[in-house]
Amino acid sequence: MSQVLDTPPPPAATAPDAADPAALAARYGLTVSGARPSLAEYVRQLWQRRHFITAFSTAKLTAQYSQAKLGQVWQVATPLLNAAVYYFIFGVLMGTSKGVPDFVPFLVTGVFVWTFTQSSVMAGTRAISGSLGLVRALHFPRAALPVSYCLQQLQQLLFSMCALLVILLCFGIPPAASWLLVIPVLFLQFAFNTGLALIMARIGAHTPDIAQLMPFLLRTWMYLSGVMWSLDHLIGDKDLPHLVLVLLRANPAAVYIDLMRFALIDSFTASQLPPHVWACAAGWALLVGVGGFLYFWKAEETYGRG
Template identity: 75%
Template sequence: MSQIAKPPPAVKPAPPAPVPKTAPVPVTDLGALAARHGLTVSGARPSLPVYVRQLWSRRHFVTAFATARLTAQYSQAKLGQIWQIMTPLLNATVYYFIFGVLLRTKDGVPDFIPFLVTGVFIWTFTSSSVTAGTRAISGNLGLVRALHFPRAALPVALALQQLQQLLFSMGALAVILVCFGQYPGPGWLLVVPVLALQALFNTGLSMIVARLAARTPDIAQLTPFVLRTWMYVSGVMWSVDKVVGGGRLPHAVAVALECNPAAVYIDLMRFALIDSFTDSRLPPHIWAVAVGWALLAGVGGFLFFWKAEEEYGRG
C-alpha cells in the first residue's frame, strides 16, 4: 500500500504587534491646540491697538446712539427739548437766590449773573457726564449681552450726548451774556479748545465710573453726594480767586482749589466769555493744568476701562 502523505502542519499566524499606547493629550495643550486652529476665547479682551480700531469703526454707532438718547430724553415732557435749557437756568436761579442774595457771594464779583450762569452750564456738563457714566453698562445690559462690540462705545456715547446737550444750551447762554452786556469778541474763540479739553476729561471720567459702577452698582447711589460736594468746592457759585487770594487758607488747600479740574474748566470758560474775568483772576499755568487733566483722565480712563473689557455684562 502506498503511504498517504500527511499534509504539512498548519502554520500559526504570528500574533499582531502590540499597538503602542499613546499618552493622553494633557489639558495644558488644549490652549495651544485651539490657537493652532484659529480658535479664540469668546469675549476675550483684544489688544489695545485692535480695541482702538474696533472703537473707531463703531464711530457712526456712537454718534447715532448719543443723538437718539438726546432726542428721547425729554420726549415724554410737554416742553420737550426746551428742558435742556430750562434745567440749568432753573438751577442758576436757585443758586443766585441762595448764594448770591442770601449768602452774599456776589459781593466783589463783577458781572455776577454771567459769572454764575456760565459756571452752572459748564459744571452741569461734567456732572451729567459722570452721572450718565454710572449707568453706561448697568443701564444697557441687554445690549451688552446680545451684541459683540467694544464696550467703551457706551460711556463715550453718553459723554457725547452730554456734549451735544451743552452745545444746544450754549445758544441760551450766549443770549444771557449779551443781555448783561457781554458781547461776542475774539476771546469767544477760546470756547472751542476749552470745550475740547473738558469733553476729553469728562469722557475719561465717564469711563472710569462706568467700570466702577459695573462692578459695584452702589457707586451709582453714592455719586450724587460726591458730585454735590465737588460742586461746592469748584467755584460754581463763588469766585475761587477771591477765596484763595485772601491768604486765609493753607497753601496746600489753595493749590488744591486752584487745580481742581472742574474749577479750571469753569474759570477758563469765564475768561473766554466774560470781559471782567481777566487773566489776573486765573491761577498760574492754568492751560497746562487743563491739558494735563484732560490727558490724564482721557487716556487713563480709557486704559482703565479697557482692562476690564471681558468682565462687562457677566454675572
C-alpha cells in the same frame, strides 16, 4: 473563545490636539468669547463704531425729554432753572454776588460747565450696569457706551451754550475774539470728562452701589469748584495752608469753569486765572483721558459677566 471575548480592545489613537484645548482652538481659529483685544486693536474697533456712538448719543438725547410736552425745550430750560435757583440762594440770600462783576453771566457759565462734568460722571457710572442687556447681547468695544454718554452731554451743553450767548448779549457783553477759546476749552473738558466717565463706568460695573454715593461726592466737588462764587474772593482773605490753595486752584472742574469764564466774560480777566492754567487744563485732560481709557480697557473682558 472566552479569552478572545474578554480581551479589551486596543485604545483608539488619540488625536494630536484632543488633550490640548488651546492647541485645538488655535488649529481651527477659535478665540475666547469676549477676550480683551490689544490696545491698538481696541482703538481700531472703537473708531470703526464711531457712527454707532454718535447715533446712540443723539438718540438718547432726543429720547430724554420725549415724554414731556415741552420736549427738547427742557434741554435749555433745565440748566437755566438750576442757575435761577442758585442765583436766588447764593447771589441774593447769601450775598456771594458782592464784588463779582457780571454775576449772572458768571453764575450761568459756571452752572452750565459744571453740569457738563456732573452729568458725564453720573452717566458714566451707570453706563455698563444700566445697559447689561445690550452688553450681553452684542459684541462691541464696551468703551463705546461711556463715550457715547459723554458725547450726549456735550450735545446737551451746546444747546445750553446757545442760551448762554443770549444771556451774555442781554447783559451787555459783546461778541469778542476771545469767544473762540470756547472750542479748545470744550475739547479739553470733553477729554477729561470722558476719561472720568470711563473710570466710573468700570467701578460702577463691579460696584453698582457707587451710583448712590456719587451725588454726595459730586455736590461736595461742586462747592469746591467755584460754581456759585468766586474762589479768588473766597480764599483771598483766609490764611489757608499752601497745599490747600494749590489743590483748590488745580481743581480740574474749577480750571475749566474759569477758562470758560475768561473766554466769554470781559470782566473776568487773566489775573483771576490760576497760574499755568492752560498747561493745567491740558494736563488733566491727558492724564485722566488716557489713564481712564487704559483703566477701562484693562477690564474689558469682565463687563457683563456674572
